[in-house]
Amino acid sequence: MLLALSFNILKAQEETPPIKPKIPFRERIFIGGNLGLQFGSVTYVDVSPKVGYKITDRAAAGIGATYIYISDKRVKGYEYNTDIYGGRVFGQYQVLENVMAYSEFEVLNAEVQNEFYPFGLSRKNISSLLVGGGYVQSIGQRSNAVILVLWNLMESRYSIYQNPVIRIGFNIGF
Numbered sequence: 001m002l003l004a005l006s007f008n009i010l011k012a013q014e015e016t017p018p019i020k021p022k023i024p025f026r027e028r029i030f031i032g033g034n035l036g037l038q039f040g041s042v043t044y045v046d047v048s049p050k051v052g053y054k055i056t057d058r059a060a061a062g063i064g065a066t067y068i069y070i071s072d073k074r075v076k077g078y079e080y081n082t083d084i085y086g087g088r089v090f091g092q093y094q095v096l097e098n099v100m101a102y103s104e105f106e107v108l109n110a111e112v113q114n115e116f117y118p119f120g121l122s123r124k125n126i127s128s129l130l131v132g133g134g135y136v137q138s139i140g141q142r143s144n145a146v147i148l149v150l151w152n153l154m155e156s157r158y159s160i161y162q163n164p165v166i167r168i169g170f171n172i173g174f
Contacts, residue, residue, distance in 0.1 A: 028054040032146075032171035033064060043071040050090065052171070058094040063087065066108060068160075084110040084160065086125075098137065102148055104130045112158050126160055129153045134167075143172045 029051065036046030045068065052062030068084040086108035093101045106128045114120040134148035150165040 023054075027173075030054060030060070030062075030142075030171050030173035032169055034167050034169040041072070041074045043069070043073075045069040048169075050088075052090070052092075059092070061089070061091045063089055066106065068108075082111045084108050094136070095133070098135055099133065100136045100146065100148075101133045102131070102150065104128075104150070106130065108160055110158070110160060124158060126156070126158045127154055128159065128161060130161070130165060132164070139170075143170065145170055 030053075031049070031051050033049040034046065035048070036044060038044040046066070047068075048064060048066045050062055050064030052060045054060045065087050066085065070080075070082050070084070072080040086106060088104050088106035090102065090104040092103075095101050108126050108128070109123055110126055111121045112124045112126075114122045130150040130152055132148060132150035134146055137145045139145055146167075146169050148165075148167040148169070150167065151163050152159060152161045152165060155163065
């Protein structure tokens with residue numbers, strides 16, 4: 001009987017790890033994205049917002065949209081204007097405090113040279129699988145700036161991006 005009581009006493013002295021408080025859904029949501037601007041004989045405007053969900057302290061996933069406007073006036077007497085638009089899904093993982101792994105699948109609709117009529121243009125969906133990583137710098141408690149270096153693993157003759165793809169963006173609420 002003393003032996004059985006001693007096991008109960010020893011068991012009662014074990015420490016249980018503290019339970020982490022559950023983070024509310026609203027605090028797991030973050031917004032962010034990229035903005036690219038260039039003006040001159042080639043005008044380039046890229047607006048790419050995103051919304052994400054923090055799955056764990058280190059992992060997040062989400063969706064985003066992309067709109068790109070290009071105006072090229074380099075050839076005298078000819079001006080080329082186009083709109084490129086689409087969406088993406090992404091995943092990111094905080095490997096170290098300031099290092100992030102990132103992957104993204106994106107489909108953009110763009111004007112490309114027509115395969116059957118070389119001087120004509122037609123719209124085409126162009127897929128990109130971007131993978132890589134980058135540097136994350138905290139700005140306050142729930143925001144950060146991100147510099148990413150990505151590679152498009154689905155490069156084709158219609159690819160919008162040229163490897164490597166360098167992005168600078170912000171996340172608010174992450």
